[in-house]
Amino acid sequence: MESAFRGRAHVYGNDIDTDRIIAGKYTKTLDLQSLADHVLEDLDPEFRSRLVKGDVLVAGDNFGCGSSREQAPVALKVAGVSAVVARYFARIFFRNAINIGLPVLEVPDLEAASGDEIEIDLEAGTVRNLTRGTAHRAAPMPPVMIEILGEGGLVAYLAKHGTYRLATG
Amino acid sequence: MAAQTVTEKILSRHAGKTLKAGDLAIVDVDAAMLTDTTAPLAIKAFREMGGTKPWNPARTALVIDHAAPAPNERIARLHDLIREFARDTGSTLYDVGTGICHQLMVEDDRVRPGETFFGADSHTCTYGALGAFATGVGSTDLAAIMLTGKTWLKVPPTIRMEITGRLNPGVEAKDLALAMVGTLGIAGATYQAVEICGAAIRPLSLDERMTIANLGIEMGAKVVLLHPEGLELPYPYDADAIRPDAGAAYVRRVAIDGSALRPQISRPPIPDDTVAIDELLGTPIHYAFIGTCVNGRLRDLRAAARILAGRKLAPGVRLVIAPASRRVFLDATRDGTLATLTEAGATFLPSGCGPCVGTHNGVPGDGENVLSTANRNFKGRMGNPQANIYLASPTVVAAAAVAGRIVDPAELVGE
Ligand code: SF4
Numbered sequence: 001m002e003s004a005f006r007g008r009a010h011v012y013g014n015d016i017d018t019d020r021i022i023a024g025k026y027t028k029t030l031d032l033q034s035l036a037d038h039v040l041e042d043l044d045p046e047f048r049s050r051l052v053k054g055d056v057l058v059a060g061d062n063f064g065c066g067s068s069r070e071q072a073p074v075a076l077k078v079a080g081v082s083a084v085v086a087r088y089f090a091r092i093f094f095r096n097a098i099n100i101g102l103p104v105l106e107v108p109d110l111e112a113a114s115g116d117e118i119e120i121d122l123e124a125g126t127v128r129n130l131t132r133g134t135a136h137r138a139a140p141m142p143p144v145m146i147e148i149l150g151e152g153g154l155v156a157y158l159a160k161h162g163t164y165r166l167a168t169g
Numbered sequence: 170m171a172a173q174t175v176t177e178k179i180l181s182r183h184a185g186k187t188l189k190a191g192d193l194a195i196v197d198v199d200a201a202m203l204t205d206t207t208a209p210l211a212i213k214a215f216r217e218m219g220g221t222k223p224w225n226p227a228r229t230a231l232v233i234d235h236a237a238p239a240p241n242e243r244i245a246r247l248h249d250l251i252r253e254f255a256r257d258t259g260s261t262l263y264d265v266g267t268g269i270c271h272q273l274m275v276e277d278d279r280v281r282p283g284e285t286f287f288g289a290d291s292h293t294c295t296y297g298a299l300g301a302f303a304t305g306v307g308s309t310d311l312a313a314i315m316l317t318g319k320t321w322l323k324v325p326p327t328i329r330m331e332i333t334g335r336l337n338p339g340v341e342a343k344d345l346a347l348a349m350v351g352t353l354g355i356a357g358a359t360y361q362a363v364e365i366c367g368a369a370i371r372p373l374s375l376d377e378r379m380t381i382a383n384l385g386i387e388m389g390a391k392v393v394l395l396h397p398e399g400l401e402l403p404y405p406y407d408a409d410a411i412r413p414d415a416g417a418a419y420v421r422r423v424a425i426d427g428s429a430l431r432p433q434i435s436r437p438p439i440p441d442d443t444v445a446i447d448e449l450l451g452t453p454i455h456y457a458f459i460g461t462c463v464n465g466r467l468r469d470l471r472a473a474a475r476i477l478a479g480r481k482l483a484p485g486v487r488l489v490i491a492p493a494s495r496r497v498f499l500d501a502t503r504d505g506t507l508a509t510l511t512e513a514g515a516t517f518l519p520s521g522c523g524p525c526v527g528t529h530n531g532v533p534g535d536g537e538n539v540l541s542t543a544n545r546n547f548k549g550r551m552g553n554p555q556a557n558i559y560l561a562s563p564t565v566v567a568a569a570a571v572a573g574r575i576v577d578p579a580e581l582v583g584e
Contacts, residue, residue: 015355015439019547023554024526028236028244030209042549062356065389066547067526068291070210070307090389091360092291096307142193144321154309158218164195164313164321 004121006130007054007082009112014060016043018093021064021072035071036079053080056118058110060086064093073097073104083120085110085127085138098145101153105138122149172414174327175394176362179302179411183285190326190418198314199284200228204270206235206526207289209247210308212254215315224318226259230279232270233263234521240529268494268520271295271462275379276494282397283410287314292462292544294385297393298378299402300411304392325391326420327362327413328353332369334428339579341472342377343464343542343562345369345425346384347433351443352425359389361420364396364413369427371399376466383463384544387440434540434575435560438548446565449575455537456556457488457570459563460518461525464542465493467500469563474506476567476581477513483573488515489531491523513571527552540569 020043022035029035040047057076063086064072073096076084083103087110097104105120107127112118116131127136141149144166151157170187181188183196201223203211208231215223223229231251239245248265255262263273271292273279280286282300286293289311296303306320314320330353332345353363363385370378378395385393397408431445459465459473470492482488490510492498498520501507511517518524524531525543533539533556541551546558559575568578 017439017545017547019545019550023549023552024206024235025528025552027206028209028247028528030213030247042554062359062389065355066291066386066545068289068293068305068307069206070309074210088356088359090356091391092305092307095310099307099309099313142323144193154313155214155217158313158316163317164319166193166195166321 003123004119005054005082006117006119007056008052009056009058009114009116009118010047010050011058011112011114012043015062015065016059017066018064018069018072019066022069022075027069027071032074032078035075039075039079048079051080054082055080056120057081057084058112058118059084061088063089065090068092070096070100073100073102077102085118098149099154101149103149107136107138110136172416172418174362174413174417174419175300175364175411176302176325176327176392179283179285180324188324190324192324193321194324195319195321196285198287198318198320200279200286201311201314202230202232202270202274202288202290202293203311204235204290205233205237205248205251207308207311208251211289211312211315212250214309214312218312218316220312220316222258223260223315229260229315230274231255231260231262232273233265234269235526236528237265237521238519266495266519266521268496269462269465269522271383272466272493272497275299275375276496278404282402282406287311287320291386292383294390294393295379295383295462297382297385298375298395299400300394300397302392305386325360325362327364328358328421328423329419330363330365330423330425332365332367332425332427334369334426336369336427336430339564339582340430340432341562341564342373342380344430344433345427346381347435347443347560348425348430350384350387350435350441351433352423353388355387355439355441356389358385361390363388363390363393365393366396366398367427370395373399374468375401376468380463387544432562432565432578434565435546437546437557437559440545440560446575446577450577452575453538454486454540454569454574456533456539457486457566458524458531458539458541458543459488459566460491460493460523461543462493463544464563465491465497467497469542470497470501470506470510472563473567474509476564476571476578478509480513480571482514482570486570486573488570489518489524490515491518492520495520524551526550540566540575542566
């Protein structure tokens with residue numbers, strides 16, 4: 001996975017639930033592209049047509065609340081979203097995103113409007129709004145999550161290590 | 170050793186060392202569960218990780234409940250993949266019509282007090298009703314559990330919620346659960362555990378406790394653990410293992426006066442927008458739904474039958490009921506509940522999730538108001554983003570089905 005990348009922001013509000021990220025009626029499939037085709041459909045029907053590969057989703061509080069469906073981060077990733085930055089995430093969504101290799105960053109004070117250019121450096125843990133010239137630090141992740149993301153996701157991590165390794169023992 | 174919360178106690182025992190809130194730990198998993206929504210991706214990930222058999226097939230359950238029976242060929246193929254995996258690995262399969270995963274895990278004693286249980290479904294928190302550290306994870310995390318028998322986690326800090334007093338007649342466990350969600354908010358317990366105790370909880374049955382624990386995820390909680398006072402199970406259990414130590418550290422204490430509660434309703438499109446029923450009296454209802462892992466049990470069907478006995482649905486209202494399990498369905502058949510509800514005009518669906526998640530069966534129409542016993546009313550939840558979903562207890566839903574609008578059930582009971 002690239003450690004540093006840039007993309008345009010798509011900005012949404014608080015409490016974006018997993019039903020709005022991908023509705024339950026679309027989740028029963030192994031055709032991952034079909035998930036991407038319906039991503040954020042009930043939230044913003046225009047999102048799919050505006051999205052350019054590498055764009056960044058920016059949201060407020062509690063992004064991804066609701067269901068445990070991993071199809072939600074998968075839909076975003078397959079659609080071409082490079083990362084999600086939110087004030088904070090719902091717990092299961094956050095874990096799922098890391099597990100499937102979608103970078104998610106908790107930044108409490110990012111100000112952005114749709115169209116702003118965002119630069120993310122995963123290794124440094126920083127998010128910059130290049131349009132506004134601001135820089136922000138993301139909340140640190142547990143080391144095990146950094147390792148999982150570094151491998152590109154939990155499947156690759158476990159295929160390599162066989163079991164979990166906690167840096168803190 | 171420092172005084173521990175219930176979460177710290179259970180996780181310490183499963184990590185083989187003393188843990189406190191904030192610690193990162195690898196814990197042993199006692200049992201796991203997957204559904205037809207999450208199993209296909211999990212099976213795929215499990216195989217890609219190099220897995221062949223789950224660490225403990227006897228304690229791995231696969232449940233076909235979310236879109237059951239299959240509404241189309243695509244989903245039928247996924248169901249077959251799940252059946253095949255269960256057969257090849259010796260895991261337990263609960264096929265179409267057996268019931269909703271969470272009901273089955275408890276009904277079939279697949280989860281016990283003090284255990285760690287991970288389910289690939291967010292409402293796995295339901296088993297906190299019997300003092301299990303039970304939580305929802307995604308498909309890949311569940312695949313990793315099948316591979317290793319372990320998972321990593323951060324020990325959550327605990328909110329202690331005390332429900333004082335006694336619930337008034339007509340006020341049900343669901344009303345209390347909605348009030349809790351309204352009090353803490355949709356993200357009020359994110360990354361945290363919630364312990365629930367108090368005089369109002371003590372008289373509640375296991376069914377009612379499940380209703381309460383179920384809505385924990387609607388506050389963002391990792392787990393919900395009800396204290397064992399008054400908990401009756403069909404087998405002996407160690408109550409001390411699921412009771413906090415005196416002096417355990419809590420991040421927050423919240424009290425709710427149970428005797429002051431009125432029946433509650435959650436307004437669309439977010440579960441924490443709860444109000445007393447009095448604010449919504451007269452709201453027209455087109456579609457009433459009773460069922461789900463929250464309120465599809467025998468006591469819920471009976472509560473609805475008490476209202477509907479000798480009455481008919483209001484013109485233009487449909488009432489759809491999906492019993493939580495085949496056992497519930499059978500019990501409700503034997504005691505006459507089903508006949509009462511059917512005479513009133515109810516339509517029964519197979520035991521399973523039914524219209525709760527909008528995959529098949531019973532999608533609402535544009536602009537319709539749905540009154541449902543479920544736990545989520547997000548936009549599009551039942552398959553149509555143009556419908557408005559209100560959440561309430563089975564009694565309130567049944568009363569509205571008779572009246573065609575939201576009414577205080579006490580009016581009907583008093584007649
Ligand atoms: S009944 Fe609804 S909330 Fe419960 S497991 Fe099924 S889909 Fe999920």
